[in-house]
Amino acid sequence: MPSMAKFQSLIALLILCLVLSLLSDRFLTLANGWNVMRQVSVNICISVGMTLVILTAGIDLSVGSILALCGAVTASLIKNGIAVEGMNLHIGFEPLGAVIIGVGLGFGLGWFNGWTITRFKVPPFVATLAMLTIARGLTMLWTGGFPINGLGADFAFLGTGWFLGIPMPVWITAVIVALATLLTKKTKFGRYVYAIGGNERAARLSGINISRVKMTVYAIAGGLAAVGGMIVTSRLDSAQPNAGISYELDAIAAVVIGGTSLSGGKGTIMGAVLGGIIIGVLNNGLVLLNVSPFWQQVVKGAVILLAVVIDKANSKED
Template sequence: MDRFKSVLLKFKSLIGLLILCVIISIITPRFLNINNLLNVLTQVSVNAVIALGMSFVILTGGIDLSVGSILAITGAIAASIVVKSNSLLLAILVALIIGALIGAFNGIVVAKGKIQPFIVTLAAMTIFRGVTYVYTNGTPISGLGKNFTFIGNAKIIGIPFPVVITLFIFLIAWYLINETRFGRYVFALGGNEDSTRLSGINTDRVKLYVYIISGIAAAISGVIVTSRIGSASPNAGTGYELDAIAAVVLGGTSLSGGEGSITGTIIGAMIIGVLNNGLNLMNVSPFYQSIVKGLVILLAVLIDKKNKK
């Protein structure tokens, strides 16, 4: 019985996802349509990439509320570069650099300023959302070429390209967390910062790196979103930080840090995506959808807390 319970707890996120899929497919058979499933995967890809970056931050016991604003500003900058120079490579490179720099800003202030990550990233969220409005003058940037829109809309062997990108990012994140010394430092920092510091690990450097990773992940999502829509909106990414945090938590990562997995984060992102899609297929009002998502997240946190006790 104890072994069954331990297995159940270990795979609770995956079991929850499977149960959710079964329930939705019974209520609305359209859910299992291949085109709909591919649409779900495409929609999940953006949140999944952000959530993968967010996982590194939350595993250290931090939080990053600025990812939605990073998505918006990097998407806008990438779009403007494409419009002016028609250089896809330059646009992506600059977007990634900007995402890394904003992440570095967050990491430095958190590590050296000794300020709570919630406050630092909340301020960054507001600052860079404002920067986006100033940069775009409050209007969308359109007129992007087919070379750029290819990223968000193309398919490879029938698989949407954003899904391929997400899989690639997942493999990198999984390797960093599970197969490198840096990954062990991330878990150690989230488990006990004082002990980690006393053991000779540069905790400030680890914090810097995880926020840089989060910034780069948000920038990648910014490029994907901008490419899919075909324009860069200054409002892009609003609320995305909440969905990313929800995906991480639903995947079994503890908000207090030190416990979780990259695989769980992907499953958590799938739960959010399947739930959104199912509610849309059932014609549930967006107002009620927010309530349902909030209740699901709250339930996940309560289960996590009970398991720890």
């Protein structure tokens, strides 16, 4: 039974693809396949960071708002630069420089989440919920509530370009997944992450710097949310003030469906990737079948509930 549990996400994906291919002749087409992969790339980016957080028995509700803020800041720097009042100075930014600043901001906001959690012993749910509200408010203040459009072809390549016949968002996501897999499987830091989630008290007694690991994990989650923000903003050629709403829920769903335990200490990056693909395929299939958006939310919620129930059942068996 435990061996079957390892493959339950893959089996669920294959069954889902089979059912959708029977219900819609548009599902199993190359164009739709690439469309699904482009759509899931953002969720997978966020889910990789969320996996690291949940492995430490934490949670991050702020990733959607961080995505929006970092995307808005990057778009503003590309479009308008920075004007220094009183010095008659205007600083312009190339897309690469603006992207580096935007992603750096994401790492910084994530690090602040980790610092708040470890320094003041604030529960992760509360700390990241506060950041969700703060970052969303800052996004509205930064944009004035209006989208920032017309960001140029160079920046648009991130979200809409192709390289060697594969969309750029897929390349970006593949690199992130590969690096995160190496981090969790082949490094001391990865072992620390699992140790903290498995038994934080034992990890502390063994000499692991709990605060440093947690701050790093939340910083990575914020940085990867920012990368997702770059892809979304680039693909739309617009920074939307309301971008990223409920993205944190999709990421948590992908992580749980992929087999990562909400109690921490158990899960894999590839599991989160499979979970993200399942969520993306499900969304795509429901759209192709002309299912009402309201029913789509019901179905997605039911899938998340089922995944948690299965996770709890597997935990009891272990």
